[in-house]
Amino acid sequence: MEELRRHLEKKAREALEEMGAGEVSLSAEAPRDLAFGDAALACFPLARTMKKSPAAIAAELASRLGPDELVEKVEAAGPYVNVRFRFSAMARSVLLGVLEGRPPYGPFPARGKTVVIDYSSPNIAKPFSVGLIRTTVIGAALYRIYRHAGWKAVGVNHLGDWGSQFGKVLAALERWGDREELRRNPIRHTLELYVRYHREEEKDPALAERAREIFRKLEEGDPGIRALWKEITDLSLGEFQKTYDRLGITFDLVQGESFYEPYLEETIQKVVEAGITEVSQGALVVRLGEGDEPPCLLRKSDGTTLYLTRDLAAVFHRWEKFHFDQCLYVVGGEQKLHFRQLKGVLQKMGLEWWDRIEHVAFGLIRFKDGRMSTRHGKVVFLDEVLDKAVEKVREIIQEKNPDLENKERVAEAVGVGAVVFNDLKNSRIKDVRFDLEEMLNFEGETGPYVQYAGARLSGILRNAAARGLEPAGPEEDPGLLADAREVIHALGSWGDSLGRALKEDEPSQVTGYTVRLARSIHSYLHDHRVLGEEEALSRARLLLVAAARTQLERALGLIGLACPEEM
RNA sequence: GCGCCCGUAGCUCAGUUGGACAGAGCGGCGGACUUCUAAUCCGCGGGUCGGGGGUUCGAAUCCCUCCGGGCGUGCCA
Numbered sequence A: 001m002e003e004l005r006r007h008l009e010k011k012a013r014e015a016l017e018e019m020g021a022g023e024v025s026l027s028a029e030a031p032r033d034l035a036f037g038d039a040a041l042a043c044f045p046l047a048r049t050m051k052k053s054p055a056a057i058a059a060e061l062a063s064r065l066g067p068d069e070l071v072e073k074v075e076a077a078g079p080y081v082n083v084r085f086r087f088s089a090m091a092r093s094v095l096l097g098v099l100e101g102r103p104p105y106g107p108f109p110a111r112g113k114t115v116v117i118d119y120s121s122p123n124i125a126k127p128f129s130v131g132l133i134r135t136t137v138i139g140a141a142l143y144r145i146y147r148h149a150g151w152k153a154v155g156v157n158h159l160g161d162w163g164s165q166f167g168k169v170l171a172a173l174e175r176w177g178d179r180e181e182l183r184r185n186p187i188r189h190t191l192e193l194y195v196r197y198h199r200e201e202e203k204d205p206a207l208a209e210r211a212r213e214i215f216r217k218l219e220e221g222d223p224g225i226r227a228l229w230k231e232i233t234d235l236s237l238g239e240f241q242k243t244y245d246r247l248g249i250t251f252d253l254v255q256g257e258s259f260y261e262p263y264l265e266e267t268i269q270k271v272v273e274a275g276i277t278e279v280s281q282g283a284l285v286v287r288l289g290e291g292d293e294p295p296c297l298l299r300k301s302d303g304t305t306l307y308l309t310r311d312l313a314a315v316f317h318r319w320e321k322f323h324f325d326q327c328l329y330v331v332g333g334e335q336k337l338h339f340r341q342l343k344g345v346l347q348k349m350g351l352e353w354w355d356r357i358e359h360v361a362f363g364l365i366r367f368k369d370g371r372m373s374t375r376h377g378k379v380v381f382l383d384e385v386l387d388k389a390v391e392k393v394r395e396i397i398q399e400k401n402p403d404l405e406n407k408e409r410v411a412e413a414v415g416v417g418a419v420v421f422n423d424l425k426n427s428r429i430k431d432v433r434f435d436l437e438e439m440l441n442f443e444g445e446t447g448p449y450v451q452y453a454g455a456r457l458s459g460i461l462r463n464a465a466a467r468g469l470e471p472a473g474p475e476e477d478p479g480l481l482a483d484a485r486e487v488i489h490a491l492g493s494w495g496d497s498l499g500r501a502l503k504e505d506e507p508s509q510v511t512g513y514t515v516r517l518a519r520s521i522h523s524y525l526h527d528h529r530v531l532g533e534e535e536a537l538s539r540a541r542l543l544l545v546a547a548a549r550t551q552l553e554r555a556l557g558l559i560g561l562a563c564p565e566e567m
Numbered sequence B: 001g002c003g004c005c006c007g008u009a010g011c012u013c014a015g016u017u018g019g020a021c022a023g024a025g026c027g028g029c030g031g032a033c034u035u036c037u038a039a040u041c042c043g044c045g046g047g048u049c050g051g052g053g054g055u056u057c058g059a060a061u062c063c064c065u066c067c068g069g070g071c072g073u074g075c076c077a
Helices: A002-018 A044-050 A054-064 A087-100 A130-148 A164-176 A179-184 A186-201 A205-220 A223-247 A257-273 A307-322 A333-348 A352-356 A382-400 A407-424 A447-466 A478-492 A494-504 A508-527 A535-558
Strands: A039-042 A071-077 A080-085 A114-118 A152-157 A277-280 A283-286 A296-299 A326-332 A357-362 A365-367
Touching: A002 A039, A002 A054, A002 A071, A002 A080, A002 A087, A039 A054, A044 A054, A054 A071, A054 A080, A080 A087, A087 A478, A087 A535, A114 A130, A114 A307, A130 A152, A130 A223, A130 A326, A130 A357, A130 A365, A130 A382, A130 A407, A130 A494, A130 A535, A164 A186, A164 A205, A164 A223, A179 A186, A179 A223, A186 A205, A186 A223, A205 A223, A223 A382, A223 A407, A257 A283, A257 A296, A257 A307, A283 A333, A296 A307, A296 A333, A307 A326, A307 A333, A326 A333, A333 A352, A333 A357, A352 A357, A382 A407, A407 A447, A407 A508, A447 A508, A447 A535, A478 A494, A478 A508, A478 A535, A494 A508, A508 A535
Parallel strands: A114 A152, A114 A326, A326 A357
Antiparallel strands: A039 A080, A071 A080, A277 A283, A283 A296
């Protein structure tokens, strides 16, 4: 599709030059409706320089753009020039592009650029709640998308394994904890302790004092406290890993905030040496901007450090290690100020790479009656949601396809996929209401809908193989697929979707692509048979089926969904 | 109070960066399985694009203002 558009753009450029428009160019875009054609040139941008109406320009341009080996028909429609490509050329370009894995369908060659992506980064004193799914799956999708586009991607899990909340948990453990229970059920027990702490903190000032003291000792390196901390973080991380495995998510670098603990002093020193700090109310701060913009705190009045201090240490470390071209933080939108401050400090320090930092924000998950709160124990565990989804899929399989092999594996892939898909469906910035019922509705624009399209395609390919029928080869004319124009277009729009996904750091563009592709496939398969037609037709359609299946699996893979052969 | 984000069909959302008649899914109603998987497909109904101004040949999209919701706003992360 891309090469056809470039061909058209080149022709248009030449024609416009003949028309005396000078060195101008128009870009070919997808028309609003397939009925208009396969590509459209909008002439609005030329109206001013050419001092003619867009419609007049379109009319003249259209008259100069004749048919050729790739273009079948050119037509002016108001301010647009609509172009229909020769179907065989278009189909061949798309189908072979997909099957041979040429970019953008297959991965791009390395382009020598590095992106560091910070995602998931759970606070491991807290449970793996559904709230964490957002950063985890959005970040992992971006990681795969950047890699597909030829970037060197570094996935970082910046574990929240440090900070005053550990003082709280350890203080609670000291007072009410059960070490046996902690080992058996680390996450739940830690959560219980955390909730209890917050319930009792208000009426018991000594408790809060003890928590602060413990955190201070932790930072000072007290061996007993350190050992306890290590035990909790290890147990907790083990539990997190199980969920990552289920989601198929990996990292290149798992490094807790604690890792940076020895570097905090030199980090603070670096900022001080830049001459931008001041002491205010006993705390070390950097003032950014004017007016009410709150200052950034590097060190509290009690001498301990903050989130920002540790993030600064981490970003220096990342810079030295990777010299990234971009560094993305996939973190909720409520932390916008924090990242503005992080960038602000770097900028004020005069570091030229401050602008490569980007906060990829997303909306939070809310319940009908307000937001989640770990402190109040108002959490839903992600694993429970996944389990419910998988259970629902099991029931559906039992009902629809009881003879299926690998039932359990398919149920897991479809159930987990449904939850992941649901989270990647909408623009990331929107808040999402936690609605289990909607998550478990598997009809319409859902993960199972897309996977089901893949399974139907696979079924056809299996049957064809059993009959010894091969897809048409590249030398054969794909003209027999003229009734599949919509599928070809859906397939061919991949470059647009991928481009926007990258430009906007928006995995939902890929999700949307899978839905459109699946829809065109379902619709086509409903109206057309592949096997049992005249051989040339069957083989041509088989080529389409193979390409659709390949591309669907690729796109699903980028957002972290499997594409089961059967379901 | 101030700052940022969101507001499109009953519900959940798209809307290709200012352009062709505002589109999907869910829910509702009505149809399609002796034929490669009906977790599917096809049709119908449903919208002052939160309100009001402005910029423009042209605004859901840009600017101003108001309203509603969310988030943040010095020692949490």
